Amino acid sequence: MPTARTAALAVANIVTLVTVPVNKKLVLDSVIIDNQGAAGHTIHLRDDFTPDASNGTPVPAGQTIEKAQWTVGTLLTASIPKNELETKEFLGTLRCYADGAEALCIITCDYHFE
């Protein structure tokens, strides 16, 4: 099972965790947020993609879809259960950002493609 990992970074330095193959969707299996920083942080997962031309939108614009967020206090670890993740599908690019940079707050995502 593939894994993507990053430290918490602000949205201006948003991290691309996974680029989803064109013929698949990404489904998260687990998310662990280990916050050893001095303050709590809110972690966001976002799906970025550009839709294909369609009947109603012949020239589509890029989309940024907020998919999940969790707030983790200082010196705490949050482990998000699979049943809360399995309905979250990512179509284009899985990206991660936080409310502020924190090198000691590590986000680890396990995922698979369907």
Place this chain on the structure above:
Amino acid sequence: MISQLSPLFSKVSTFVRPEDFLLQKGQWVKFSSAWQGNFPENLPGGSFIVKEEPVLVKYDISRIIPGNDFVDIDLSNQTMPTAAGVGGTQQLYPSQPGVLYQIVLGFKKGNYFIPFYIPGGSPIFTLSSSFLTSPNFAAADGRRYLGSKTYRDSPEDTPLISLYTIQNMPSIVLRYYADIGINFEKIVVTYNVNKCKISPIQLSPEQEERALKIPYYTEFVNF
């Protein structure tokens, strides 16, 4: 041009697998007499044998589209796309005579439905009443989904819908329609193309009964 096995086949706990329904070397096919058009003279009503081992080629066509919107996927060779894959049609027909493509469709799970059109603009799976001659995508009732297929009809791991294509056939158009109530959907259909070289063969009436019948799209409508 189209056949669909009963979904029960995907649940049969015997040694039969969906792969067993792919055409193999030595099998016979018989085109109905309705195959009228720019085809070889011996095609309408003709019987053919798969003369060599077929070759299976898998090809995915995916689109990300907004909810309650659609894109038409034309499987013919009518218009070549650009080198970047922009525009044009999908090029899934044979480009030479004597070749039959059996295309087995595998739909990935998602919130979408797919009406079929042959040629483009003419729906195939409709009824005779003037109320139900075409799906009505603006309707709030079942007419919206009239004749459409979903991933349950031909799942990716047990595909049950087959298309049969030859050179110069009219366009088969699959309308990838993302359902209402969702933001965006990535619709992915796997086209498992079983490439068969075929040659004419004379069959007895009993042998013709055992050949795979390939109807023309005109036999699906007007009744």
